[in-house]
Amino acid sequence: MFSTITSDDNLLVQQFINGDQSAIETLVGRHQHRVxxxxxxxxxxxxxxxxxxxxxxxxxxxxxxxxKYTENGKFVSWVLRIAHNLIIDHFRKEKLQNTTSNEDSEYDLFNSPRFSDENIEDQLVFEQIRSDIRRLIDELPDDQRQVIIMRHYLGLSFKEIAERTDVSINTALGRMRYALINLRKIIEKNNLILTKI
Structure with a gap:
């Protein structure tokens, strides 16, 4: 059945190329629902x-x-590929149109520290913050420290952490939760500021 439709499609394509307008109507009617x-x-x-x-x-x-039709076979696959490319084009254009404009803002968006290159001072502050965080992590209980390091420094998923530490995923998630709660307590207790001003 499917191969009959395919050969039928190819025949209709040839008929349309040779000037038969009704052939394209048949093709559209046949595949419009799927497309x-x-x-x-x-x-x-x-x-x-x-x-x-x-x-x-x-x-x-x-x-x-x-x-430009050179597909020797599946007409509908070719049509779906065209549709897919047009969808991608649409979303690309939409994304470009949604770029930030400086004119709609009361202040200069592009004269903001967020858009400027980092200078040596910013890099030093960042390194200091990283060093402070690493010291705070060392104050955590072993199981909590282990899950923080595996997740944030080694980039492992909770499934991988659970497998490597021989615990359930829920236990690994629980350890992460308690680690973050304890880190917050340590930060508050020591009145630390861990952000760039």
Whole structure:
């Protein structure tokens, strides 16, 4: 059945390329539900999906007319790839349009320490903060210190931590929770400031 539809699609593509307009209508009718469902599942917006669906078949028709269809086989896979590329293009454009504008703000956003290069002073402060945190971690009980080091310094997941320490994931999560609570208590007790001013 599937191979019959595929060979049927190829025949309709050839008929359309040779000037039969009804062939493209048959192809669109045959695959519109699948293509539209694919688009709407990704974009999650009916109106946008309709626009992209329309653009997809406009591009399909142009590509067929200019001889850019070279798929010897699955027409619908080719159409879905075109739809997918148009979806990506849409989200790229949307992302570019949502960039921050300096004109809408009361103060100069780009003259902010967050956007400036770090100088030597910032690097020294950061190193000091890192050193202070490392000393605080050393004050924690062994099991809590171990989970903090494995998670934040070695980048292990809680599943990996649980396996390496031979405990359940819940126990590893619990140790992390208590470690953070204890770190907060130590910081408050010593009146430490661990941020750049």
């Amino acid at each position: 539209f469902t694919y688009i709407v599942l990704i974009v999650k917006n009916q109106q946008l999906a309709e626009d992209i669906f329309q653009d997809t078949f406009i591009k399909v028709i142009r590509s067929l007319k200019t001889g």
